[in-house]
Amino acid sequence: MPVKIEHRWWLAPKNQAHKDVVASATFVAEREGWRFSDLLTSWRLYDGRKWHSLRRMGRQRRWVEAADELMRYNVVQSVVDTITAKLVKSLPAPEFVTNGADYKVRRATKRRNKFAKGVLHASGFYGQFAEAVKEGVNCGTSAVKFVVDDKRIRCERALLWELHVPPWEAERGQPTTLFQRCQVDRQALLDRFGHGTGASERTRAIQATKANGDTAPDPSIGRYDRDMEGADVVQVIEAWHLGCDGEPGRHVICVDGGTLLDEEWASRRFPFAFFRWEVPPTGFWGRGGALRLYGLQYEINSLLQCIQANTKLHATPITYVDSQSTVIEEHLTNMPGATVRYMGGTQPPTRLVAPIMPQEVYSQVQERIRWGYELMGVSQLSASSMKPAGLDAAVALREYHDIESERFIIPGRRVEDFAIQAARVCIDLANEIPGYEVDTMERRGNRRVKWSDLKLQEDDFTLQCFPVSMLPQTPAARKQAVQEYMAAGLITPEKARDLLDMPDLEEDATLASASLDYVRKQVELILDEEGFEPMEPRVNLAPAVAYAQAVYLRERADGAPDTVLESLRRYIDQGMDMLRRAQEAAQPPMAPPGTGPAVATA
Numbered sequence: 001m002p003v004k005i006e007h008r009w010w011l012a013p014k015n016q017a018h019k020d021v022v023a024s025a026t027f028v029a030e031r032e033g034w035r036f037s038d039l040l041t042s043w044r045l046y047d048g049r050k051w052h053s054l055r056r057m058g059r060q061r062r063w064v065e066a067a068d069e070l071m072r073y074n075v076v077q078s079v080v081d082t083i084t085a086k087l088v089k090s091l092p093a094p095e096f097v098t099n100g101a102d103y104k105v106r107r108a109t110k111r112r113n114k115f116a117k118g119v120l121h122a123s124g125f126y127g128q129f130a131e132a133v134k135e136g137v138n139c140g141t142s143a144v145k146f147v148v149d150d151k152r153i154r155c156e157r158a159l160l161w162e163l164h165v166p167p168w169e170a171e172r173g174q175p176t177t178l179f180q181r182c183q184v185d186r187q188a189l190l191d192r193f194g195h196g197t198g199a200s201e202r203t204r205a206i207q208a209t210k211a212n213g214d215t216a217p218d219p220s221i222g223r224y225d226r227d228m229e230g231a232d233v234v235q236v237i238e239a240w241h242l243g244c245d246g247e248p249g250r251h252v253i254c255v256d257g258g259t260l261l262d263e264e265w266a267s268r269r270f271p272f273a274f275f276r277w278e279v280p281p282t283g284f285w286g287r288g289g290a291l292r293l294y295g296l297q298y299e300i301n302s303l304l305q306c307i308q309a310n311t312k313l314h315a316t317p318i319t320y321v322d323s324q325s326t327v328i329e330e331h332l333t334n335m336p337g338a339t340v341r342y343m344g345g346t347q348p349p350t351r352l353v354a355p356i357m358p359q360e361v362y363s364q365v366q367e368r369i370r371w372g373y374e375l376m377g378v379s380q381l382s383a384s385s386m387k388p389a390g391l392d393a394a395v396a397l398r399e400y401h402d403i404e405s406e407r408f409i410i411p412g413r414r415v416e417d418f419a420i421q422a423a424r425v426c427i428d429l430a431n432e433i434p435g436y437e438v439d440t441m442e443r444r445g446n447r448r449v450k451w452s453d454l455k456l457q458e459d460d461f462t463l464q465c466f467p468v469s470m471l472p473q474t475p476a477a478r479k480q481a482v483q484e485y486m487a488a489g490l491i492t493p494e495k496a497r498d499l500l501d502m503p504d505l506e507e508d509a510t511l512a513s514a515s516l517d518y519v520r521k522q523v524e525l526i527l528d529e530e531g532f533e534p535m536e537p538r539v540n541l542a543p544a545v546a547y548a549q550a551v552y553l554r555e556r557a558d559g560a561p562d563t564v565l566e567s568l569r570r571y572i573d574q575g576m577d578m579l580r581r582a583q584e585a586a587q588p589p590m591a592p593p594g595t596g597p598a599v600a601t602a
Contacts, residue, residue, distance in 0.1 A: 010241040010250040018254035025179040042290035045076040072301045075372040084134040092419035114440035119426045123155040136275040140286035170284035176242040183233040205258025267428045273421035314354040322347040377407030515540040535574040545575040
């Protein structure tokens with residue numbers, strides 16, 4: 001008689017949910033074998049090696065076998081890497097958007113935008129970003145996890161075969177329960193949970209849990225290799241259940257022997273950010289490019305292996321010798337200038353090379369490779385970093401890349417949503433860390449931003465995502481775009497120099513914009529109501545006054561307080577007075593009235 005499993009483990013009494021969590025997570029994992037088979041197939045196609053399992057030690061010592069395998073052309077890896085490069089070319093930057101906010105909220109929102117980018121940099125999300133997108137393009141779904149480590153937010157990679165979602169909850173793609181099953185060294189668990197209140201119970205639970213080692217099979221992804229013999233690792237299961245109707249959810253970390261952590265989960269989301277290359281019609285896990293290209297890759301490999309086999313069979317020349325010619329076979333060598341004697345009146349030796357394969361077979365290989373790129377929406381020229389012949393103008397190149405990128409609009413939006421998810425999770429964790437602050441990365445220097453000074457209720461804002469730089473990435477196209485903006489009067493020459501931001505011009509650009517940077521800093525102090533600094537007479541006065549006047553008009557239209565507007569007017573008046581005196585000093589002195597020009601005397 002089967003044992004009944006209580007999947008509603010969050011209803012169990014506190015510190016008594018571990019048995020239900022372990023049973024439910026194991027039940028779900030045993031029924032997700034299809035997903036792990038797809039993951040294994042996807043990574044085999046990308047890497048080109050016959051991995052035996054997804055276990056971390058089951059992927060090694062395969063290089064000798066790979067060297068002996070038949071010839072293949074890896075379209076999957078080329079296409080996945082090309083698409084990844086297109087999607088991560090610009091880092092997405094989440095920004096807060098408020099509706100109908102007053103002046104102070106708008107000013108604080110600018111600092112919140114800096115905080116959002118700063119916390120993603122500080123957590124390491126942007127360092128994991130490219131690899132996570134590549135895994136999503138290849139396998140269909142990827143995930144990163146955010147944890148609090150010593151009052152800092154840290155981003156770490158989440159292995160897809162460790163994550164499990166109950167299929168009855170994930171049918172519409174919005175599950176409320178998530179499991180993470182991973183193998184952890186026993187001593188590391190004792191170091192983390194063997195202190196504080198209840199440490200004795202947690203220590204007993206860890207010690208009572210049986211080690212996995214090489215004897216405990218995983219129902220979904222196979223056993224460990226022999227490298228794990230003697231390893232004292234135990235299975236740890238972390239489970240989340242999201243609350244609803246204002247009620248908090250639950251977060252449990254447990255081992256088979258007992259509960260290590262049992263707490264409320266107040267957040268509306270899991271501490272993960274997910275990227276999906278292709279959202280399925282039903283279910284939670286996406287489908288990647290590797291499985292879409294599976295048939296073509298198989299056909300390409302078959303054709304190439306046929307060519308390889310026929311090359312070995314037919315490419316070796318065959319020498320035909322008349323049996324009456326008395327030719328000595330040792331004379332038939334590949335030495336230059338060799339002499340072969342045969343009997344007169346007989347047929348001389350003939351060397352023939354049979355055709356290896358019909359030309360149609362080679363055409364079939366090239367055609368299927370082209371189909372693979374077209375199926376995923378990229379060109380072979382993009383994969384090889386080449387431009388079409390005759391396309392040299394920067395404007396034409398921009399148009400070509402725009403046309404090619406239309407296929408990736410929807411995946412690009414999912415990349416932006418990936419960054420927004422990450423920002424929301426970081427904000428949730430920042431709310432739990434007293435005094436959490438990050439360094440904001442600005443061109444004029446770093447600035448510490450404390451989240452407690454900027455905190456907002458989640459219903460009071462929305463997050464949108466914008467690329468860090470929307471200018472073209474190649475130097476020629478970037479220069480052409482900046483020149484067009486400057487010619488149209490949209491930007492000043494100083495701003496154009498700033499936007500170019502070429503590595504070899506960095507120091508020159510910094511010095512050229514130092515005057516305006518200093519004025520911006522003084523104006524920001526006024527807008528943030530953090531003080532007033534008088535106009536510096538050594539700045540470039542004309543652009544400084546023009547910039548301050550533009551900011552004044554904008555802030556007045558936005559309803560800035562009178563104190564801020566008065567400070568801006570005082571700052572502008574100082575600049576205009578300095579500019580007037582400088583212009584007067586530059587004019588030549590006027591001649592006294594009644595005096596004419598000097599007349600030369602003989």
